[in-house]
Amino acid sequence: DTGVSQDPRHKITKRGQNVTFRCDPISEHNRLYWYRQTLGQGPEFLTYFQNEAQLEKSRLLSDRFSAERPKGSFSTLEIQRTEQGDSAMYLCATGVGTNTGELFFGEGSRLTVL
Amino acid sequence: AQSVSQHNHHVILSEAASLELGCNYSYGGTVNLFWYVQYPGQHLQLLLKYFSGDPLVKGIKGFEAEFIKSKFSFNLRKPSVQWSDTAEYFCAVTINAGNMLTFGGGTRLMVKP
Numbered sequence: 001d002t003g004v005s006q007d008p009r010h011k012i013t014k015r016g017q018n019v020t021f022r023c024d025p026i027s028e029h030n031r032l033y034w035y036r037q038t039l040g041q042g043p044e045f046l047t048y049f050q051n052e053a054q055l056e057k058s059r060l061l062s063d064r065f066s067a068e069r070p071k072g073s074f075s076t077l078e079i080q081r082t083e084q085g086d087s088a089m090y091l092c093a094t095g096v097g098t099n100t101g102e103l104f105f106g107e108g109s110r111l112t113v114l
Numbered sequence: 115a116q117s118v119s120q121h122n123h124h125v126i127l128s129e130a131a132s133l134e135l136g137c138n139y140s141y142g143g144t145v146n147l148f149w150y151v152q153y154p155g156q157h158l159q160l161l162l163k164y165f166s167g168d169p170l171v172k173g174i175k176g177f178e179a180e181f182i183k184s185k186f187s188f189n190l191r192k193p194s195v196q197w198s199d200t201a202e203y204f205c206a207v208t209i210n211a212g213n214m215l216t217f218g219g220g221t222r223l224m225v226k227p
Contacts (some may be wrong), residue, residue, distance in 0.1 A: 004157075031213070037197040042118075042204050042217030043158070056213060089156050091158070101148045101208040 004106035006092050012112045013082055021077045021109040023092030033103065034067055034077050035091040043091055049075060082113045116209050118218035126224045127195050135190040136219045137179075137205030147188040148206040148215070149179055157203070164188065170210040175199070197227045 003026040013019050025032050030051050035043035046065065048056040064082075071076040072073070079086055089110050094101035100110040117140045127133060139145060149161040162173025169181040179190045188205060205218040 026203055033213075033215075037166075040123075040219070042120075042206075042219050043215075045214045045216065048213050059214075062121075089163050100211055101146050101206065102163060103158075103215060107157045 002095055004092055004104050006090075006106040006109050008109060009107065010110045010112075012114065014114050015082060015084060017082055018078065018080045019082055019111060020079075021090050021092075021111075023077070023094075023106060025073065025075070025092070025094035026096075026104055027073075029094035029096045029104070030072070031095040031100070032069055032075050033091060033093045034075070036061070037089045037091055037108070038087075041071045046077075069072075079111070082111075084113045087111055087113045116145075116207055116216050118207055118216055120205055120221050122123035122221045123163075123219070124222050126226065128226050129197055130194050131208075131225075133192040133195045133199070133223070135203055135223070137188045137190065137218060138186050139188070139207045140186065141207065141209050144210050146208045146211060147179070147181060148208075149173065149177070149188075149190050150204045150206060150217075151201050152204070153201045161190075161203070162184070177189070189226050195223075195225045197225045199223060200225045209224075 005024040008021045032049045034046040037043045049069040064080045067077045089108040091108045093105045095103045119138045121136045147164040151161045164171045164181045172178045202222045204220045
């Protein structure tokens with residue numbers, strides 16, 4: 001058990017549908033990140049929250065992608081009008097304090113767009 | 115923007131062989147360096163990290179890495195691998211203690227018993 005929980009673990013959807021992923025962080029971790037990982041590649045940074053503030057979102061892949069962390073606890077990542085190219089593993093990671101690269105990752109949510 | 119290169123995509127070793135996985139980054143300023151590992155079916159986890167000080171850092175399970183600033187490298191080493199080291203290894207960097215961890219493409223290691 002990593003302490004970072006992601007749901008659902010797998011999602012299969014048809015092109016054009018909207019999907020939402022949820023991440024529940026380790027309780028005392030104020031920093032929360034979303035990454036995307038495609039086959040054979042390393043994780044790719046998407047967005048970052050410190051508490052409820054989204055401090056970096058320029059790397060979200062398009063305006064179809066959005067993320068929220070309304071109360072500074074759990075976070076959601078939504079993809080609207082999914083495309084086949086959105087098929088990937090979506091990873092949530094959290095951290096605490098000033099050691100910004102020390103992250104605790106969840107097991108990921110795998111998206112398949114048909 | 116910074117980037118991280120891992121030149122070996124797949125490595126196959128026999129148990130007890132020595133391991134060195136290459137990692138190079140492209141940024142001339144202050145960096146923090148990391149190696150993460152993903153065992154089959156498991157989540158990514160931190161293996162070791164370098165922030166400052168002694169450029170030879172030791173991590174869990176007998177791994178170590180050496181930061182060579184002049185070569186922009188942070189290679190991972192282990193003197194004698196075990197079958198249980200079979201995993202994918204990712205090098206990563208943050209710059210200026212920033213909030214974006216940039217990963218390399220990963221090296222998939224298979225250790226034959």
